[in-house]
Amino acid sequence: MYNSLKKVNRNSIKQEIYDQVKYSLFNNELPLNEFITEVELSNLLDVSRTPVREAMNELVIEQLMVFKPRKGYKVNTFTNHEIDQIFLLRESLEIACVPFLVEVINDKHILDLQTIIEHQSKAAEKNDYYTFMLLDKEFHTYLMEIIEFKLFLKSYNVQHDLSILIGTQGLKSQGRMLEVIEEHNEILKALSTKTIDIIITSMKSHLEKSMRAFKVK
Missing domain, CATH: 1.20.120.530 (GntR ligand-binding domain-like)
Structure with a gap:
């Protein structure tokens, strides 16, 4: 019974979120001076907050996004x-x-x-x-x-x-x-x-x- 069902790979969800946000970044779809929260992103993408946090943290590490406590994530800008x-x-x-x-x-x-x-x-x-x-x-x-x-x-x-x-x-x-x-x-x-x-x-x-x-x- 249920032999066809397999455990969902959480990393694949994280990767899909990462790819979607990165695509939006590179298409200039995210406002430069506005913050977006984990809750907003999880609602938009219809996923839980954990993979959203993991994907966004990766973008922060790569310096594509910045994170501010109690505000959320924002597109990084450069001098x-x-x-x-x-x-x-x-x-x-x-x-x-x-x-x-x-x-x-x-x-x-x-x-x-x-x-x-x-x-x-x-x-x-x-x-x-x-x-x-x-x-x-x-x-x-x-x-x-x-x-x-x-x-x-x-x-x-x-x-x-x-x-x-x-x-x-x-x-x-x-x-x-x-x-x-x-x-x-x-x-x-x-x-x-x-x-x-x-x-x-x-x-x-x-x-x-x-x-x-x-x-x-």
Whole structure:
């Protein structure tokens, strides 16, 4: 009797809550200056408060949300000084990969990166900023996947998610998506040369321009 029934994995509920809230964050659907409580979230999602608390705490740890006692959770915002730090961390991780990349990158890797850029172009045509930024993350993380830098990836994913969040908070420079595509193509061209200095120059230029575009004027 009841052989088909299985225990519900609470972690899967937590993950679904985490994914939904993160999606809303990256789509700029949550008001920047308003708090939301565990009770409100559990009612909206029709789940108990425990997995809500667990999911939201993870977002707080990743600095995507902030928590204030008796108020609840709010979307995190960043000063220009903090944006400097986020991009400095990104640069240090990405540049450190370059000597290893030149040893293993091949035509298939280049083709894969080119495909990501093509998908970015389609997202830009539709003005789909969210998809564009996810593809941006895919482009950069793929470079670490090539060299199997799994420990780097864990740290880098957090930094790049912060970049996406910053970009959704009204800091989208006019024409920036097209500039990013051009810069990614320059990185791709540099990677094809397998010359460390050329690759580093193209990566640093791209990150510098992105950092300037994301800063509060």
